[in-house]
Amino acid sequence: MSEQERRIPEATVARLPVYLRCLVELADERTPTISSERLADMAGVNAAKVRKDLSYLGSYGTRGVGYDVEFLLYQMSRELGLTQDWPVVVAGVGNLGQALANYGGFTDRGFPVGALVDVDPDKVGTSIAGVIVRHLDELPELVASKGIAIGIIATPPTAAQSVAEKMVEAGIGSILNFSPSVLGLDPEVSVRKVDLAVELQILSFYRRRADGPASLGPDGPQR
């Protein structure tokens, strides 16, 4: 990397996890190299975009051979900060919070659930997926002692803003918001909002097209 890190466009960043998932599959199958065309197919984007995206990581592949899967996987993991663990705290252990705490996919991917917090006295002290639920007020100590990097909000919408503020006060700089509310926070805090209805809207787009008189055939996304 040169003296200044390149600015990677946000849209490229959003595609990196998709490439990563493809590369993990390829590495599992012991595929040594991959062409930009095949990676593009797997990721559901076009090959020119794959080449452009990977060039931001400093990866250019070898003409006629493609990219080395293991090396690209390493580069991608490093770029995504996945060569280290980022413990998360889940705030709110209703059904969604419990589902997230039990979701094996987080730990596997380097995001172990380091802490769970709630304000309900019936929940504080119980154990979910091996983690004891603590009171929200203990957040600052938990962040410090467990090295929490990311806060996940799974509270009712009415509590989301105050919980987010408590996370920021406790030193958390990255928040994943599952509640339907929009958070107003210092712009230095990275916030991503997960909207579970978005994927349904995308499906309904393809569904409507398929039902319509001018059907375009089976052009829905396959992954």
Added chain:
Amino acid sequence: MSEQERRIPEATVARLPVYLRCLVELADERTPTISSERLADMAGVNAAKVRKDLSYLGSYGTRGVGYDVEFLLYQMSRELGLTQDWPVVVAGVGNLGQALANYGGFTDRGFPVGALVDVDPDKVGTSIAGVIVRHLDELPELVASKGIAIGIIATPPTAAQSVAEKMVEAGIGSILNFSPSVLGLDPEVSVRKVDLAVELQILSFYRRRADGPASLGPDGPQR
């Protein structure tokens, strides 16, 4: 629309729900018109892309005025198939399935939970968010009687493939897969996979950058 519907790129389709959310906010605030620049800001993309995306819907805005919010909202909803309801079935009523069944956001957005199915005799017959859990074997009748359009898989990964096949046999053509498994289905079936770890990976990218010596400042996404 002309004699042939335009082919809308997949990346554009994926952004339509984001624009839709912005437009709903604007309409709620009674904002009559919006420039491509402001919509771009709200949606976190650049203005040229907004104009290009909206041109696929046949919307070009008015120079110096922008786009009519109400009309654009109507167009977008129609394009996304949201002018009608698409009832969904949730298969698997563990924590995630229960969280999804209780997630008010689906009904509000035109995706009422029409049915819940499971195979666990302790769950079949119970009621979640006002919907009685039925046995997976009853899926064909439920699809027909409730007009189910979309299947949501919230089962353990080992059950996902067989549940997906049962959904397709029952006439469901669109599936949203929350389980970590990859489904092998007829290419005519639209499948979208929700990977809850992707957003964490994107956050860790920005986090790593912020921690690094060559910090780029607060350039994380804000929505």
